[in-house]
Amino acid sequence: MKILVCISHVPDTTSKINFTDGDTKFDTNGVQFVINPNDEFGLTRAMWFKEKQGASVTIVNVGGPETEPTLRKALAIGADEAIRINATPTDGFFVAKELAKVVSEGNYDLVIAGRESIDYNGGMVPGMLATFTDANFVNMCIGLEIEGTSATAIREIDGGKETISTNLPLVVGCQKGIVEEKDLRIPNMRGIMMARKKQLTVLEPSTSESHTKIASFEKPAAKGAVKLVDKDNLDELISLLHNEAKVI
Amino acid sequence: MSILIYTESEGGKLKKTAFELASYASAIATQQGSSVTAVAINANDAEELGNYGVHKVLTVSDDSLNNFSAKKYASIIQQTAEKESASLVIVGSGSNDKFLAPILSAKLNAALVPNVVELPESISPLKVKRTAFTNKAFAMTEVDTEKAIIALSKNSFGLKENSTAVTSESFSPSIPEDASSVTSTDKVSGKVAIADAEIVVSGGRGLKGPENWNLIENLAEVLGAATACSKPVSDMGWRPHSEHVGQTGKPVASNLYIAVGISGAIQHLAGVNSSKVKVVINNDADAPFFKAADYGIVGDAFEVVPKLTEKLKEFKANNA
Numbered sequence: 001m002k003i004l005v006c007i008s009h010v011p012d013t014t015s016k017i018n019f020t021d022g023d024t025k026f027d028t029n030g031v032q033f034v035i036n037p038n039d040e041f042g043l044t045r046a047m048w049f050k051e052k053q054g055a056s057v058t059i060v061n062v063g064g065p066e067t068e069p070t071l072r073k074a075l076a077i078g079a080d081e082a083i084r085i086n087a088t089p090t091d092g093f094f095v096a097k098e099l100a101k102v103v104s105e106g107n108y109d110l111v112i113a114g115r116e117s118i119d120y121n122g123g124m125v126p127g128m129l130a131t132f133t134d135a136n137f138v139n140m141c142i143g144l145e146i147e148g149t150s151a152t153a154i155r156e157i158d159g160g161k162e163t164i165s166t167n168l169p170l171v172v173g174c175q176k177g178i179v180e181e182k183d184l185r186i187p188n189m190r191g192i193m194m195a196r197k198k199q200l201t202v203l204e205p206s207t208s209e210s211h212t213k214i215a216s217f218e219k220p221a222a223k224g225a226v227k228l229v230d231k232d233n234l235d236e237l238i239s240l241l242h243n244e245a246k247v248i
Numbered sequence: 249m250s251i252l253i254y255t256e257s258e259g260g261k262l263k264k265t266a267f268e269l270a271s272y273a274s275a276i277a278t279q280q281g282s283s284v285t286a287v288a289i290n291a292n293d294a295e296e297l298g299n300y301g302v303h304k305v306l307t308v309s310d311d312s313l314n315n316f317s318a319k320k321y322a323s324i325i326q327q328t329a330e331k332e333s334a335s336l337v338i339v340g341s342g343s344n345d346k347f348l349a350p351i352l353s354a355k356l357n358a359a360l361v362p363n364v365v366e367l368p369e370s371i372s373p374l375k376v377k378r379t380a381f382t383n384k385a386f387a388m389t390e391v392d393t394e395k396a397i398i399a400l401s402k403n404s405f406g407l408k409e410n411s412t413a414v415t416s417e418s419f420s421p422s423i424p425e426d427a428s429s430v431t432s433t434d435k436v437s438g439k440v441a442i443a444d445a446e447i448v449v450s451g452g453r454g455l456k457g458p459e460n461w462n463l464i465e466n467l468a469e470v471l472g473a474a475t476a477c478s479k480p481v482s483d484m485g486w487r488p489h490s491e492h493v494g495q496t497g498k499p500v501a502s503n504l505y506i507a508v509g510i511s512g513a514i515q516h517l518a519g520v521n522s523s524k525v526k527v528v529i530n531n532d533a534d535a536p537f538f539k540a541a542d543y544g545i546v547g548d549a550f551e552v553v554p555k556l557t558e559k560l561k562e563f564k565a566n567n568a
């Protein structure tokens with residue numbers, strides 16, 4: 001089985017979000033970049049398939065040279081090789097188009113992507129990619145088993161979960177649950193050494209088409225001060241919630 | 249310009265979000281002097297959309313659609329969009345919407361703008377505000393395609409009644425094969441789902457252990473609320489992962505969010521900040537969550553929460 005894991009390179013969850021150039025660009029100054037958390041769960045599941053079922057694991061990113069440390073980290077975790085499409089990921093449509101070309105040319109059986117990237121939260125790349133490549137698709141995937149060309153996936157739904165029976169080729173948009181937090185791997189020295197020697201292929205983009213652009217960014221308005229209510233005066237809290245906030 | 253909304257239903261009844269989408273679409277249609285068409289699948293009460301400004305409903309009824317299929321549903325919405333020459337399609341932000349929207353976008357060659365929180369600033373070109381960086385910022389997004397899909401964030405627009413003469417038409421689309429099929433569904437019955445909840449009561453590590461969760465559950469029950477938790481609580485197995493909220497868990501956009509024994513780490517806040525009113529109960533007056541809260545109580549959860557639950561019971565009884 002040939003697996004492709006899509007890796008998006010995103011600001012660490014603790015990052016302070018600021019903008020430059022008249023609020024048109026994300027300010028990367030002082031920002032630490034990491035593997036998108038949803039993709040890290042997916043990569044870990046891919047490693048399980050590699051170790052237990054003899055799959056090969058390629059990782060792919062659409063991004064500039066600055067994403068290479070993130071890709072090396074994913075190689076150190078255990079992916080076999082990496083592909084980088086050398087382009088600024090302008091929007092989800094553009095990324096999905098570029099990835100579709102990689103998927104078609106590489107004949108991957110299973111593509112693992114994240115439910116959403118935590119920077120732009122588009123939640124659209126995996127679904128578009130599946131549609132462009134005519135593959136089956138399961139979103140919000142929290143469990144995945146493969147046997148031959150059959151797949152059983154568990155999907156989170158509002159208020160529960162459902163089990164889906166499907167076939168390869170398959171694209172999943174995954175999240176925590178596909179593996180547990182404790183299964184995540186920290187690269188060890190040997191992994192890091194080996195990652196240096198693994199193949200990282202850089203390809204040029206084949207299209208430049210995108211659907212959207214961001215005209216400007218804005219930060220949420222500052223919040224007013226909290227109203228503290230004495231713990232021995234809970235009637236006041238109830239009254240505030242009822243009469244002032246009108247939420248109960 | 250014609251506007252199409254996809255209105256989700258469950259068990260034959262439209263979900264509340266359907267009426268929010270109708271309200272939103274109707275506000276755009278009024279500005280533009282155009283009309284709103286809704287497509288509803290296996291819903292028996294679709295005409296109620298007329299109370300929220302919808303002019304026409306296309307109802308699709310087919311038993312093979314009782315289980316959700318993103319591929320089939322996306323194809324049906326695509327066919328209605330083409331039939332109605334809709335240049336703007338509006339969907340919601342539930343887990344099924346998130347499943348079908350990117351498929352629909354690829355099929356219609358229509359830009360998808362997710363997490364939209366306001367009416368468009370302009371229609372041609374379409375410019376609309378969405379959240380980015382998990383609620384840490386907004387991005388004004390400009391669309392370059394002729395057709396577009398807006399995925400509206402829950403609770404960002406609200407319900408606006410606007411009684412309209414509505415016509416209903418049944419529509420029989422061609423339904424594609426789907427190699428994926430649902431083999432079982434596991435829904436906790438009698439519990440409010442976080443995605444649908446008006447009120448969410450959430451517990452953190454301050455509750456000390458799973459055996460104390462009756463505090464959270466009792467409070468949630470009086471309020472008709474969903475229960476949620478912080479990430480470490482689900483990682484330790486005190487609560488199921490489906491209750492984990494925050495940047496890497498579920499987003500919460502309820503009217504009221506009550507956080508008990510949660511410190512208010514940046515990743516937690518990112519996921520719950522779009523709730524309208526936040527109440528924090530924490531015994532540490534310096535807990536960062538107080539800075540993000542509307543109302544706060546500095547106190548021990550084990551003392552405050554049972555008292556609050558009792559008082560709310562009385563309040564509910566008197567205000568029933």
Ligand SMILES: Cc1cc2nc3c(=O)[nH]c(=O)nc-3n(C[C@H](O)[C@H](O)[C@H](O)COP(=O)(O)OP(=O)(O)OC[C@H]3O[C@@H](n4cnc5c(N)ncnc54)[C@H](O)[C@@H]3O)c2cc1C
Pocket residue numbers: 013037451452453454455477478479480481492493494495496497508509510511512513514515516519529530531532535547548549550
């Ligand atoms: C990549 C990444 C992603 C993450 N994503 C998320 C996410 O999506 N969601 C999330 O929640 N976290 C997330 N986190 C974790 C986050 O950083 C915090 O560790 C977590 O939110 C803390 O949970 P907590 O508030 O329950 O626990 P703690 O930080 O331990 O806080 C417990 C609080 O309870 C209070 N308390 C103690 N006893 C009592 C009492 N008797 N009565 C009242 N209050 C009491 C304490 O004062 C304290 O404020 C993420 C972290 C990382 C690194």
Ligand SMILES: Nc1ncnc2c1ncn2[C@@H]1O[C@H](COP(=O)(O)O)[C@@H](O)[C@H]1O
Pocket residue numbers: 005006007008009036038039060061062063089092095112113114115116117118120121122123124125126
């Ligand atoms: N630039 C990118 N390169 C590779 N994969 C990406 C990129 N952007 C998004 N993805 C994948 O698509 C998923 C969803 O991203 P998004 O649609 O941007 O929210 C991510 O979790 C990744 O797996």
